[in-house]
Amino acid sequence: MKHELIRPAAAGLVTALVTALVVPLVTAPAARAASPAPGLTPAAVEAYLDRTMESTGLPGMSVVVTHRGEIVHAGGYGREPDGEPVTERTPMRVASVSKSFTAMAVMTLVDDGRISLDEPVAGRLPEFRMADRRAAGITVRHLLNQTSGLSDTTVDIGATQEAPSLAGYVSALGTGTLAADPGTRGEYCNVNYDVAARLVEVVSGQSFGDYMERRVFGPLGMTGSAVGDRVVRPSEGFNSMYGAWVARREMPGFRDGGGGGVVTNAADMGRWLISQTGDGRRLVTPESLRTMHTPSAVGDYGMGWVEENVDGTRLLVHSGNLFTYTAVEAIVPDTGYGFAVMTNSAALHDDTYDVLTGLVAMSRGGTPDAPGGDRQMFELVLGLVALAAAGLGVLGALRSRRWAARRAGNPAWRVGLRLAPSLLPVALFAVYPWSISFISNGRTVTWEQLTYFAAPLTITLAVAAVAGTVTAATRLARLRSVVSTR
Incomplete structure (x- = not known):
């Protein structure tokens, strides 16, 4: 009824979003x-x-x-x-x-x-x-x-x-x-x-x-x-x-x-x-x-x-x-x-x-195999991405001092460019309902709706966004500390 176009759109985004999340956190009858x-x-x-x-x-x-x-x-x-x-x-x-x-x-x-x-x-x-x-x-x-x-x-x-x-x-x-x-x-x-x-x-x-x-x-x-x-x-x-x-x-x-x-x-x-x-x-x-x-x-x-x-x-x-x-x-x-x-x-x-x-x-006389496995595979990939995103967020925070030391003398615009990959998951999460709505031929999609059938995708995006935010925030804090001590 409500999400006949929403669910296929969300499923169709899984592969693309998975790719976008992992890399930025590292960088008549x-x-x-x-x-x-x-x-x-x-x-x-x-x-x-x-x-x-x-x-x-x-x-x-x-x-x-x-x-x-x-x-x-x-x-x-x-x-x-x-x-x-x-x-x-x-x-x-x-x-x-x-x-x-x-x-x-x-x-x-x-x-x-x-x-x-x-x-x-x-x-x-x-x-x-x-x-x-x-x-x-x-x-x-x-x-x-x-x-x-x-x-x-x-x-x-x-x-x-x-x-x-x-x-x-x-x-x-x-x-x-x-x-x-x-x-x-x-x-x-x-x-x-x-x-x-x-x-x-x-x-x-x-x-x-x-x-x-x-x-x-x-x-x-x-x-x-x-x-x-x-x-x-x-x-x-x-x-x-x-x-x-x-x-x-x-x-x-x-x-x-x-x-x-x-x-x-x-x-x-x-x-x-x-x-x-x-x-x-x-x-x-x-x-x-x-x-x-x-x-x-x-x-x-x-x-x-x-x-x-x-x-x-x-x-x-x-x-x-x-x-x-x-x-x-x-x-x-x-x-x-x-x-x-x-x-x-x-x-x-x-x-x-x-x-x-x-x-x-x-x-028609055929003998089809029983369907199955696609849901589990979708959600296994999303679960692994969520774990990888969380791990990379922790790693980014732990290495923030080294990152800041390397960029202490860089101009602000260059620092911004270096932070952009970490903030990309945040941007993706911010436009998540809008993007599903756009792919669903303009159907209005709410955050509440995306906590139902799309919950694994929603949680994975949220984890990646939090990890990206933590990485960017700790890097900025370390950079400010390094600059102030020079």
Whole structure:
């Protein structure tokens, strides 16, 4: 939900930042298969997931695999923060996977003739007024296709997160502008789906959560699913801290909207995936389902689904990331398979997509290796860098007298140049949130957010910055002492 662009950006910075830290301190569905692939039997899936839990070290994971109208496998693995075992009924926050559910809610209203995809949103929502005249041209279709022009860079995301309701959320957009004319460019933004959820409320006359239960969850028999915190235990998820999992409460924020508010479980997700492949209970017409699965004219985003190609297999996928939860869902239109992988954890490396692609390979008759190791390797490198930075900081302080003696007669500008490498980690740490925000297409990133999934990187940068500060400060103090005694 909040950090789907933040986490990949942070992970992408690891290698570059590691290099910068050490040196300065020294200096439409087609025909489907008639039966599951031979490699995708319940026993094979179970064995693969058991190996995955061992290789990834994930604290808890739930998975479901469907084929046409059947659930091939649904299960839970590992534990919750309170020690309870994860099962196929364990509630999981699925973050932005919620968008496919929100799109479905809107499409039920379209099928009922109560709203049109191409009508302006502002005509239905009196509180939807922005400091940009172009906002009046945003249609329902634009919201669901992520082509409205709404952007994290041009609206006050902080104000929306403090809203007490969807109505207040939409009102908080009043000072915002658009990044592009509606319909001309695709840009992923949670605001689109939270506005869509408010639209569901106004048109239906019910709260978004109640409408979802009545028209989406209820008809599919998803009895363990809800919007918001209704079915979640007080304990939350985990963050990886240099390879060790630490229990954390999910970061506060607006969780009652359509952009990322759904809580569900593996058993319920099986029912959902079956409906998305056009089997089982139908919530909308086949035409509406195809519309949801079809990318827009200006991007690869449909309506709560993204079209991807994985090793020659066309998938419809959506992932979701919170600060202590991770999820991904996918359907394969050509074969009728569906997959969902959910974890009660978040780290710099996301294992859920790797697990998903392994299951997809099995559905094609492949025998993939269990994923794992990337998170541990990332964090091992960061841990070693933190230790090296601390050691080099101590070494720099111990050798500060010798450094000062060599530069006692140098002009100030030359001394500054000599100190600059030690202060580079300080500068990197100072711009850390800004740099992640910049790489994340302008999403606002706070220090608090960076203490969750990115904690190992944040701590490593902080240690390097402290070491650089200590080195520079002791060198300056020694230099002043040497100069004053001459």
